[in-house]
Amino acid sequence: MGPTVEAVQAMGWERPSPVQMAAVPIMNARRDGLFASATGSGKTGSFGLGIACVVDASVPHLQAVVLAPTRELSAQTSDVLSSLGLKVAHLKKRGTGCTKGNVLVTTPLTVANAITAGGVDLSHVVCVVLDEADRLLDDQFAQQTDVVLGGCPAQACRLLFSATLRDDVVMAAETFLRDPISVVVGNPHGSTRAVRQELSYVGEERHKIYTLKKLLAGAIAPPVLVFCSTQARVLAVYKAMADVAVPIGFLHGSRTPQQRQKTIDELRRGEIWVLLTTNLLARGIDIPGVSLVVNFDLPPSGIEYTHTVGRTGRQKEGRAVTLFTDEDGPLLRPIATAARLAGSDVPAWMFNISTMGRRKRKEVSQHHRVRDTLPGEDALMASRKAGTKRPFHASHSHSVIMPISNEALAEGEVPPAKRKAKKGKGKGKKKKAKKAE
Template sequence: MDAFDLFRKLGAGAKFDLKRFGQDAARFKTHKPKGTDVSDPFSSIDYFGKASTNKPQEDDCEDGEVLNESEESDAGDKRKRKHEQTDVKTNVKKRKKSKVANIAEPNKPSGGEGISWTSDLDKKILNLQNGDKEKNSLKRLKHLHQEKVNRIRAQHRINVHGCDVPDPLCTFEELQSEYRLHSRILQNLNDAGLDSPTPIQMQAIPLMMHVNKDTSILTLCDCSGKTLAFCLPLLSHLQQPANLGFRAVIISPTRELATQTYRELLRLSDGVGFRVHIIDKASLAAKKYGPQSSKKYDILVSTPNRVIYLLNQDPPALDLCSVEWLIVDESDKLFEEGKTGFREQLATIFLACSGPKVRRAFFSATCTPDVEQWCRLNLDNLVTVNIGHRNTAVETVEQELLFVGNEDGKLVAMRNIINKGFLPPMLVFVQSIDRARELFHELVYEGINVDVIHADRTQQQRDNVVKSFRSGHIWVLICTALLARGIDFKGVNLVLNYDFPTSAVEYIHRIGRTGRAGHHGRAVTFFTENDKPLLRSIANVIKQAGCPVPDYMIGFKKIHR
């Protein structure tokens, strides 16, 4: 297999653009570490290699339809068979693992690669395997313990799937006692007023702490607290600053989200000395991280294309071979296919993380059938965690569908909301950049503090808008999909879907900007005759979140492609 072949396989079935990636592929070949087995350092070969042969099946679901647990049986037989296959695979692995555990020497610490995690209780059981007397009572103890864990998970609606999933964490203090988290970080947490973990943090943190190399984690969570859920184990895992170059990379779909994550990391690691970096401008960063620079950095937060730009320099201005953790935030967006899709960009970055112990974690609020299928097919040792029902909107948001007739009706209804007196801040979502501009010009003369954000504005403008929206100077912010994901504004009171969302997933992301951290929020969605095709799937989401919806909408026929 030559480098091009290899690279094509690594591209996860993404369209292979020879012109664009030829250079990468060639470099990949020359960068192969000397004297190492090909299959070893590039564990990602398996990871992507299967993709080209097992390209995910056409999805049986209707376009944009959310796959609910209850509806899963509706999906085609193909999917079912696939799930069964995966289950069999998991069982085999489970058996293998328990075999390893049985032959392990009782007094040796069981930290080998075969056993990913053993609780204290498990260790006791191993130690006493030959002493039958206490064996039974210990078994009972273990059973009780498992029941307790199950109860905690049920209480917080934590669902896990995969083998060797560690127990949930109940207090942040356990991080210090169990994982030697820097005491200063714990103090920073307390200073920020964070005293107990949210459900996603309870499960994702211990999971990331126990994970082996080559294990991947998929985390689905509609609640806030995701950023902390991966930042804490990351800092805990890196222990302290080291001059090895970047050891962790976090990829976000928008610059705004990257900035937010970066700031969270700074706040969290204050006083510990970790060198956290965000690429503000790739051309500047080229000097900063280039071959001549010393390797005094630890964590990188960035959008994908900036990383790629640096990797494409000759010689590469960024070295990711010491990366131990690769975290993909809002991964469903980043897995989206498109003409110049995020997916190929991710493939390039995965490739560049060529270290021997890369762990990967994917975080997202929603799970498109695409992402899940892809993960199941391509990742070994996949563990998934999801909180609550998958693909549902948060329950703290009061949701409403409003028929406005036609385009003109939207403006009338919008003015109506404003005149009736609304509680700012309000986030208004539109379909395109042009429509964002138009609506802005309509509203700017109304005497309300309104501004607009989209990717065509300069970075300076974007930063300013976000800042003044956070500080309350802007009451109404018109935006495109740019702000749909992950951005955490404190106390957005109303999300207005001025243009109908393009899918149920998009809808869930948009309204997730309100009702955060347990606060009450409201979401109003305008619809016209033209929006009928997607009305049903979104009405379903709203209904499932417990908000009233007219029955006739649910009765609409499913759309088929």
């Protein structure tokens, strides 16, 4: 029994998934391929097992290259391939060299720089894998990906894996794939049906925080991922959620690789229950057992929506809630379409919200708008209006869940809160002092 078989059994893989059954024979035959399969369907295992079939461990050269759009995904993939018995190589700093190994897993920019610096030899590569291919072929990575493909032998087989299949990705792939075999598992344009998807109309932007707090106030099973559109939004939501009685963390692209990995490890260990992030974690990163995904901001496209929603529903049924406002109307249709294709019940009015008149929109908002208060706040507000003084209880106060570190403050990520000076104090003392003089 070979080491790969033992490794597969040790990882608890009892039977191959549909995409694995298709990909491994194609890779073993050294054919080019384009694979579209939902998140959590076993794509990493597909090309990992396929690479194990084509790599000769007795040859002391790089024989396979796996490209991923983020450092986190490449690190996770490296761990999986190492567990399968493959020897993974690592590039040295600034691309000056490469450690010994048969497989290189990295980002396009890192290996492209190493090629330019002459720090890596790809002349013996027999297999190139593009994981999250739709990202690697977009404007951000396309040029770097071309450099890597050009640095590999022309006869090397090229395999593209993605959760979604767009026409522009197929057209781009046709420029460098040779007579490829295309494999589509499930719906290539939609997300998994194992996720209960909800589109939640909140009317106005200010209602989002209330809605998120209500979601987290219920019975939730960590970990929970909350996606925001920008780094600034992540930090703003993090500060606004300081009174929520669950441990919350945040993650975005400007944090150092060490900080990002530390946060992910804390999430996996259960030290963080809710993680606020940008689309950094929307691609490929496997956080086991995610029970709930919240799109705090509407994703910019149906493709991105599919990837954020795909962070849950992997080992068990998951739930995804997407918040949207009146201003999101023009962007809602592709999101609603993706949710409907995945089997969710999407009301017809959501497809027409951008064309609704003011009266109709008001009518809809009266039926679907989220209330402005959280459980227990109604009585407090009523007592305040009536002038009733309530005794202070410690249980009514909440400290900051995860104090901002001095390191974060030094980086300027989260500015310290400014205390407002009470009117009339301080100035009066100065005036009295002047009169006394």
